Amino acid sequence: MAGNIATRAAYGEALAEFGADERIVVLDADLSKSTKTDVFQKKYPDRHFNMGIAEANMMCTAAGLASCGKIVFASSFAIFAAGRAFEMVRNSICYPEFNVKIGATHAGISVGEDGASHQMIEDIALMRSIPNMSVISPCDAASARFAVKAAIEKQGPVYLRFGRLAVPQIYDKNATFEFGKGVQLKEGSDVSIIANGLMVQYALEAAKILEEQNISARVIDIHTIKPIDRDIIIKAAKETGCIVTAEEHTVVGGFGSAVAEVVCSEYPVPVKMVGIEDQFGKSGNPYELLELYGLTAKNIAAKAIEAMQML
């Protein structure tokens, strides 16, 4: 679709935009044209290092650079950044609390044709479970740009989750965001749809579907998954009485779980989750896959009604 921009493209642009800061060093693992760190590389070739197909080494190298005062962006596909190098990220980056920002692209099932081996649908669960780690998963270009800026400003490790697929713009180019603060996109009183990443657009569509059935749905985008905005979640629970979460990720331990953890401990109300149901993905057209795995506005709307029926 014209006007659609992939969050990974916005990531590359933002790196180049904020790259004048001499402390910034960017590492990649033979995927610079796909992760878009090549945009930074063209502008600042002396501060971009291709580490080859060696993600584990890249993460520990990033830790070492950060120990010497650098702000390091280490990029690869999410499956390799969060998956293959998990233990390096945990022990060499998060434990010493280094200023390493993991720019993970090609997250989620919308990777499409490459198939299950490349569709990272467990990274939110993995990354948010590590102490000291922050996790930001933007839904469009403007929030992706913010994510990069927030990562530079935030002291300590940050995991940035970007997608391959071009997505519509939810926010105005000049919209402002706050690290750790969710955004209420639409007011509503019957149910709250709390969404993340690519699912935010479908959450807004779902609210329209519900509107036709005289159901007033609140829509919230939570870009910072960790630390999560507890206030906006508790307020939604109190004011709308039930919640649906939507994520392009497994429902096991992911974004929905993060929301449910807050709801359960602070103000228990029904929470239904839209996400991938404990299974691997497969190859295919991204839009067909989103449909196949129920990552749709229709499914969000259906779960919203289910949540309301639990009251």
Add this chain to the structure above:
Amino acid sequence: MEQKEILSLKRTATNIRKGILKATCSAGSGHPGGSLSITDIMTYLYFKEMNIDPKDPQNPDRDRFIMSKGHCAPVLYSTLAERGFFPKEDLITLRKTSSYLEGHPNMKSTPGVDMSTGSLAQGLSTAIGMALAGKIDNKNYRVFVGMGDGELEEGLVWEAAMAAAHYKLDNLICFVDYNGLQIDGKITEVMNPEPIADKFIAFGWYVQSIDAHDFEQIEKAVENAKKQKGKPNMIVAHSTKGKGVSFMENQAGWHGVAPKPDECERGLAELDAYLASLDKEEQ
């Protein structure tokens, strides 16, 4: 090798190359470059060397092949189809939502695929497990592996290299498709893994270097490897990425980009012309 047999293998390899073009073109994505560079090795293994039966793909005594560089699924599928594991017509369903031909090899969905791969370097390690099981069970099967030269940059490869030599896995025969290119450019410029042969020698492997597109050299190397006792085998196969399709040869840009329909037609025409030249040679 007799001339007639060489011609027959060349024909088969060319048909496999045609399948790679058709499949990736139909998918609109996928990896033709590294598929075309390892095609002759795959052809030799599946049509001359390996003890396999398309009617019995799960036979516990069969030889195994692991495509450790799983992005080269197109050549694996085209070879398996050519060998009769599934219909050639299905190749054009590659990467489609309804297909059993996943973007990267999935052993649970595709007959003849011996290991699910796609994350580089893990294939070699799984091959070590298979070779070790063969030793434990006193079986005679061999385990063949196809790797990329860029893939060698992964640290896991060298953990595997150490383990294979340590356990004297002489039933393991591995090929490095030495095409000199990875995604971001030349392997020597991105992250140099050279000298490749010397490294494996230092790790205790029996190493041979060959031309990846010469069937007689492939045969000789495999025969040598089979005679070796006590060491894992590495065949460093100097190749041309995109081999057989002139505009794809030695171009990093064709690593992970599918040919458009007109490009596919042009490529197929080149391969058909080559097939015709083989017919002429035969007469």
